[in-house]
Structure formats: C-alpha cells, structure tokens
Amino acid sequence: MKKAMALMLGLACITASFASCGNSTSESKTEATTAATTTEASLEVITTEPTTEAETEAEEEDEEENYNTGDASLDNIRNQDDIGDNELLVLSFGTSFNDSRRLTIGAIEQSLEDAFPDYSVRRGFTANIIIDHVERRDGIHIDDINEALDRAVKNGVKNLVVQPTHLMNGIEYDELSGKVASYSDAFDKVVIGEPLLTSDDDFKRVENAIVDWTKEYDDGKTAICFMGHGTEHASNSVYAKMQDLLTADGHTNYFVGTVEATPSVEDVLEKVKAGGYEKVVLEPLMVVAGDHANNDMAGDDEDSWKSVFEAEGFEVQCILRGLGENEEIRKIYVEHAQKAIDSIK
Numbered sequence: 001m002k003k004a005m006a007l008m009l010g011l012a013c014i015t016a017s018f019a020s021c022g023n024s025t026s027e028s029k030t031e032a033t034t035a036a037t038t039t040e041a042s043l044e045v046i047t048t049e050p051t052t053e054a055e056t057e058a059e060e061e062d063e064e065e066n067y068n069t070g071d072a073s074l075d076n077i078r079n080q081d082d083i084g085d086n087e088l089l090v091l092s093f094g095t096s097f098n099d100s101r102r103l104t105i106g107a108i109e110q111s112l113e114d115a116f117p118d119y120s121v122r123r124g125f126t127a128n129i130i131i132d133h134v135e136r137r138d139g140i141h142i143d144d145i146n147e148a149l150d151r152a153v154k155n156g157v158k159n160l161v162v163q164p165t166h167l168m169n170g171i172e173y174d175e176l177s178g179k180v181a182s183y184s185d186a187f188d189k190v191v192i193g194e195p196l197l198t199s200d201d202d203f204k205r206v207e208n209a210i211v212d213w214t215k216e217y218d219d220g221k222t223a224i225c226f227m228g229h230g231t232e233h234a235s236n237s238v239y240a241k242m243q244d245l246l247t248a249d250g251h252t253n254y255f256v257g258t259v260e261a262t263p264s265v266e267d268v269l270e271k272v273k274a275g276g277y278e279k280v281v282l283e284p285l286m287v288v289a290g291d292h293a294n295n296d297m298a299g300d301d302e303d304s305w306k307s308v309f310e311a312e313g314f315e316v317q318c319i320l321r322g323l324g325e326n327e328e329i330r331k332i333y334v335e336h337a338q339k340a341i342d343s344i345k
Helices: 002-013 029-044 053-064 098-103 105-115 128-138 145-154 171-182 200-213 234-248 265-274 291-297 305-311 327-342
Strands: 086-092 120-125 159-164 189-192 222-228 254-258 279-284 315-318
Touching: 086 105, 086 145, 098 105, 105 120, 105 327, 120 128, 120 145, 145 171, 159 171, 159 327, 171 189, 189 327, 200 234, 200 327, 222 234, 222 265, 222 291, 234 254, 254 265, 265 305, 279 291, 279 305, 291 305, 305 315
Parallel strands: 086 120, 086 159, 159 189, 222 254, 222 279, 279 315
Antiparallel strands: none
16 A cells, blocks of 8 residues: 555656656657567567568668767666665656767756765667667667666665656656556555656746747747647647747747647748748757657758748758757756655655
8 A cells, every 4th residue: 555655646747737758858659669660570570590581671770860969988878777765767768879869868867866876877769769779779778668677676676766757747757657657566655757757847947947048049030940840639738838938028039849749830830921921940849859850850851840931041050969068957857866865755
C-alpha cells in the first residue's frame, strides 16, 4: 500500500489543465514506431550470415549520414552502477545528434545533479531507434527505459524519482508512466515528475524564456517562428495555448507551428504573409535540436520550413538550439523534480 500511495502521489503531480513532448522533445513518434518495426524485423530475420538484412539496411543508412553531429565521447551517458538508495532517472525521447544531446539533455541532467546531491542522476531514452543508431555509429550505448529501470532494481535503489524531459503530457509521456508503474513493486517509493508544460505558470515562464532568448531578432520586420513536433494526442493543444499567450502579451510577430500536426507550416506561413514581415527566424520548440530541427526545419529539401519560406521570398535565418540549452527552461525541470521528491518525503 505504501508503494501504491507513493506512485499515486507521483501520478497526481503530472495532472495538467490541458495536457511532452505527446513528446515532446524531441525526434518524431514516427521514428519510435519505426524502431519497434526494425527491432521486430531483426528478431524475425535469422540467418547464418554475420548480419541480418535489417542490420545491413541500418548500417547503409548510417553510411549515408553526411553530416557531423559532434563528438559522442564528450557526452556523459549516465549508465553507471553504484547508484545508492536514491536515484533520479531522467527519461528523454533522445537524439542521435551528439552535440545537441550533450547541450540539452545532458545539461538538464547536470542541473538536476547539482540541485539534488543526495540522488544519483541516471539517463534513459525511450526511442530505441536512436539508441541503436548511436551505438552502431559511435560505439556508445545509452540505456533504454527497461534497461534503466532494471539497472535501478539491480542496484537496490529504494527511492526512485523519474523526471521526464518531455514537453507535454502526451502519448510518449503516458507510455513511460505506465512502464514506470509496472516496476513500482521493485522500490520502496517511486514517483514521476511533471513534463515541461504543465501549469499556467510553466507556460508563462517558457513564453518569457523564448521571447528573451530571441529578443535580438525582434526588430519589427522579422517574424519569429517556433517549430514544435505536434501529436495526435489531445495535448497538441499546448501549441495553440502558447500561441494565444504570446499574442495576448503583445508578441504578435511570434508564431508557433508543428511538423506533424496543427498548426502546420502552411498555417504559420499564412500568418507571416498577412503580417507583412520581411525576414523570418526559425527555431525549434523542442528540448533538443535533432533530426526535426536540422532537416524538417533547416534542411534544404523543398518541404522544409526554411525552403517553404524562402520560396515565398522571405530572408530566412535558422537557429539550431534546443530548449534544454536555456537555463530558465532547466530551472523548470528542477522545480518539477523537487515537487516530485517532496511528495514522497
């Protein structure tokens, strides 16, 4: 009963008025679905050859990667043992972009470690396709959610605090909450912290953070556009809520859209054209600046956000940085973790 009550307290912490990262943060839900398909294929295609067909295709995709994402060895993957009684497990969707992973997810983890010295901070990713890609390419293994939870059990952790880096309470956040709940009997106490955008105060603080972050581009002639991921989950409403808040507070040249839901890039383009702006600044409204930011937003394909706006005659500047690089954003995650910790004391 004690464990069940602790879990219920944690789940109570995540209730929101509207609600990620849906997920967030970070890479697409499509990639996560592909990960499951790839894993199944790898298990089904068993031959006497050194590699399976699925593995060969994955390696060929790695070889076609013609951009440098940074030095993976600089990132602390936080999969060490010797955890102790108290663990703060930071769960993220993940990204294969090494520099961005270190500067965003890694920075959030470090802020949590600094804030909670009595807890061992460890990492888990929910996207196995990203884990597999990084391991093939860089020879570095990041724990998936099962491995991270099993590691905690093996190390005899008594108090487990899980802090997701997701933007919102959506599909992936719901799934990881269910997975953590299935391990609840393995610990004395387990609790889950809230995603980034949960309370009205969270929205206001994120709004202030992104406006302050981009104020140097706010010259009256520039539309500042943030690209979120988008989700089929009801939590997709976070993007409209952020747009309404920005507009109501007088930031009428700020626009929010998504890659995979609404508002779409076409919706944002229509508003920018109606505003008579000359220039456009594009920035991801995601915890990391990974595949979506580098390709769907700033890529050269004709359907990227950059190409769509350039085709309409706008001068476009892309800012490739994730929300995890922002100190004010990291403070919100720390406060959410503190709330979770307080609930099990």
